[in-house]
Amino acid sequence: MKFVDEASIFVEGGKGGDGCLSFRREKYIAFGGPNGGDGGNGGNVYLVADYRVNTLIDFRHKRGFKAKNGSPGSGYNRTGASASSLNIVVPCGTLAFDNLTDELIGELMIDGQRLLVAQGGRRGLGNTKFKSSTNRAPRKFTKGTAGDSRELRLELKLLADVGLLGLPNVGKSSLISVISDATPKIADYPFTTLYPSLGVVKIDVDASFVVADIPGLIEGASKGIGLGTQFLKHLERTSLLLHLIDLAADQNAEDLSLQYFKVNQELSNFSNELEKKPRWIVLNKKDLVSDQHVENAKKHFKNIGLNMPIFVVSSVNKSGLRELKYQVWEWLMEYRQHREAHES
Ligand SMILES: Nc1nc2c(ncn2[C@@H]2O[C@H](COP(=O)(O)OP(=O)(O)OP(=O)(O)O)[C@@H](O)[C@H]2O)c(=O)[nH]1
Numbered sequence: 001m002k003f004v005d006e007a008s009i010f011v012e013g014g015k016g017g018d019g020c021l022s023f024r025r026e027k028y029i030a031f032g033g034p035n036g037g038d039g040g041n042g043g044n045v046y047l048v049a050d051y052r053v054n055t056l057i058d059f060r061h062k063r064g065f066k067a068k069n070g071s072p073g074s075g076y077n078r079t080g081a082s083a084s085s086l087n088i089v090v091p092c093g094t095l096a097f098d099n100l101t102d103e104l105i106g107e108l109m110i111d112g113q114r115l116l117v118a119q120g121g122r123r124g125l126g127n128t129k130f131k132s133s134t135n136r137a138p139r140k141f142t143k144g145t146a147g148d149s150r151e152l153r154l155e156l157k158l159l160a161d162v163g164l165l166g167l168p169n170v171g172k173s174s175l176i177s178v179i180s181d182a183t184p185k186i187a188d189y190p191f192t193t194l195y196p197s198l199g200v201v202k203i204d205v206d207a208s209f210v211v212a213d214i215p216g217l218i219e220g221a222s223k224g225i226g227l228g229t230q231f232l233k234h235l236e237r238t239s240l241l242l243h244l245i246d247l248a249a250d251q252n253a254e255d256l257s258l259q260y261f262k263v264n265q266e267l268s269n270f271s272n273e274l275e276k277k278p279r280w281i282v283l284n285k286k287d288l289v290s291d292q293h294v295e296n297a298k299k300h301f302k303n304i305g306l307n308m309p310i311f312v313v314s315s316v317n318k319s320g321l322r323e324l325k326y327q328v329w330e331w332l333m334e335y336r337q338h339r340e341a342h343e344s
């Protein structure tokens with residue numbers, strides 16, 4: 001299964017409406033002057049960022065986008081209507097390139113941001129516009145011009161604050177489904193998630209953060225085993241990683257850290273920078289194991305010297321989620337303040 005984080009589409013602005021050639025024809029007026037109106041402008045094509053869209057997958061089915069043409073001008077100096085713009089919705093974090101020249105046309109990072117990708121054609125002028133003192137009955141008018149057209153390559157880098165990481169089946173999608181508005185597929189088999197997706201975690205009316213759920217990693221992923229590590233690039237811009245461990249997968253607390261080390265190895269093969277990113281351990285599926293097992297697991301993770309905060313949750317009976325959400329939020333606020341202070 002190919003991971004869709006790239007799409008190529010064809011965009012074309014609408015044609016400008018033609019100007020009109022027309023003269024006044026009225027009884028008893030021998031030489032009614034020109035009255036041909038201008039055409040209307042062709043529609044522009046824009047890309048518009050929308051945080052509710054997560055992938056470029058829809059562009060596999062629809063590739064061509066053409067804005068409407070401007071209407072032609074008509075007699076009695078009537079101007080043709082300009083065509084409305086065509087808005088193509090893309091996820092936040094989309095980069096748009098000209099496919100022929102490879103030039104970066106622009107990036108759409110913020111919800112609602114718009115990028116002009118094909119200008120509509122210009123209106124043609126009616127013959128009225130060519131009237132002058134020396135030519136009172138011009139037969140000249142112009143046609144509307146064609147709209148710009150080009151092939152775009154869209155690339156998506158998800159813009160998430162927090163990335164979920166872990167072996168398949170540990171409960172990444174379950175976690176994002178109970179802390180955010182995301183509704184991913186969840187099932188009791190590996191590789192349920194085939195594409196990264198985003199969820200918005202609401203803390204308050206104007207306080208929220210974005211979490212990315214990605215497919216599970218297995219040993220050898222950096223060599224292409226399983227779904228590979230290609231989607232790890234979507235975690236590059238996150239600030240914090242939550243590394244999920246399935247408490248119920250091993251009877252022995254010592255074996256649980258293998259889940260950590262396997263994924264960590266793939267991460268470090270992929271990128272040093274990603275491996276060094278702040279990371280917290282989230283022990284999931286607490287409802288399936290004894291309190292003793294949880295205690296042993298916590299102790300074990302502390303003993304091996306990872307020096308990371310450890311959280312214990314259950315996505316099924318929703319325990320530990322509130323604390324996790326608020327701690328992440330507080331950490332992010334501090335991190336952002338720190339970064340802003342650094343940048344200014
Ligand atoms: N009992 C229990 N089951 C859980 C919990 N979290 C997840 N599960 C179950 O574990 C299985 C895998 O969950 P997913 O959320 O699909 O796991 P994932 O990590 O997204 O898996 P991939 O997408 O394949 O990498 C499902 O059957 C879930 O119902 C939990 O806290 N408790």
Ligand SMILES: [Mg+2]
Nearest residue numbers: 172173192193
């Ligand atoms: Mg999943």
